[in-house]
Amino acid sequence: MSKAIVSSLYDSEVFRMACRQFDKAADAISLPDTLRDRTKYPRRCLAVSLPIRRQDGSVTVFEGYRVQHNLSTGPSKGGIRFHQSVTLGEVAALSMWMSWKTSLVGLPYGGAKGGVIVDPHTLSETELEHLSRRYMQEMVNFLGPHVDVPAPDVGTNEKIMGWMMDTYSNHVGHLEPAIVTGKPIALGGSQGRREATGEGVAYLVKQYLRDLKVPIGRATVAIQGFGNVGSETARALARYGAKIIAISDHTGAFHHPKGINIEKALTYVRSQKVLRDFDGGEPITNAELLELKCTVLIPAALERVITEKNAAQLKCRMLAEAANGPTTNAADKIIDERGDIEVIPDVLCNSGGVIVSYFEWLQNLSNFYWDREEVMTKLFAMLDKAKLSVDAQKKKFQFSRRLAALTLGIQRVADAKQSRGLFP
């Protein structure tokens, strides 16, 4: 039996969670021992120190990471997170999920993730630009349009991707838009990329409600997180006719049983940056939001918010995982045993983001740009295909939907490694 001899480099609760998910899936498909550890562990990582001159003349050093989990199936792909609680282990876990996700939806990519330990809200615009550019400068030799292609994640956005693209392009001496995705449209970003993850989540929720024969006009929805993904999911679901009864961000949660006016919330956040003191609903706590009675619960913030403490108390019919890794292994077991909640697992649910990132990369490489309708039509077609394959796998092996999605994703990565040999 082969056994990995590895250090505790990535050890953390969230990395162990991703590893337990992998082990369960690998057992379910009887993945040979010779393939297990090299499919499971990240291929390589880079940790960098990022000194930034502050507005007051002082210098602060931030720490950043990039973990490339798998490069066997194409350039690795995954977002960059700016958040105060980033750890190398978290970035490694997120990179594993990116591998299973790109593989599940059939993209010619591996998986990666990046992060910087910083609360971006505490930086001025200039400091944020310096940090973003410095991160890319340190990563120049580790990334590339055919090596590893970053995108936005928590705490990063189009503007940051634009700065990073510019830094890389200045280094190589020519414009290289395909180095990152999620850029502003003026710099080669794709139509529809900003809303792609949320649109994809909303589309899958709509399709799964249809399978359950629940009219979307009668569905109530609670969403945790009102950033890029949460707010775009809310907007798309409201457009489909669902009633969004609760929204939240890190500054507070708001509940309105008759439905929150999402356009009003979006306007509020555009001017105030956060939901604090929003008057479109009753203030509740983020913990209460997760336990509200609703048709669809959508965690769209950080990992590990559905735990063994609240899994038994959930009162939703469907759990749509817009965030990566929102459900712990213990909570997953409780939800499986309850059997009354349809789970759309993260690797399927939020895959709209990386799908349209792929479209952006294709457009950059070919210098031929698509209109929004083409992007959305192709996005929904790929989501339909992924949904069909997950549900067929679920039915064939009597798996949970998460296990079905993970086994499909992991199998393809393992097959590529098997065919290529030991090096990639």
Ligand code: NAD
């Ligand atoms: P974002 O930074 O735009 O928004 C994050 C939101 O979560 C903010 O509203 C923030 O206030 C909120 N939040 C943070 N901590 C919270 C807490 N403790 N309680 C409640 N709300 C909290 O980030 P995003 O891009 O929307 O990413 C959200 C999730 O979606 C992450 O798990 C990310 O990995 C995942 N995701 C993002 C994309 C993408 O395209 N951006 C794609 C796939 C998956």
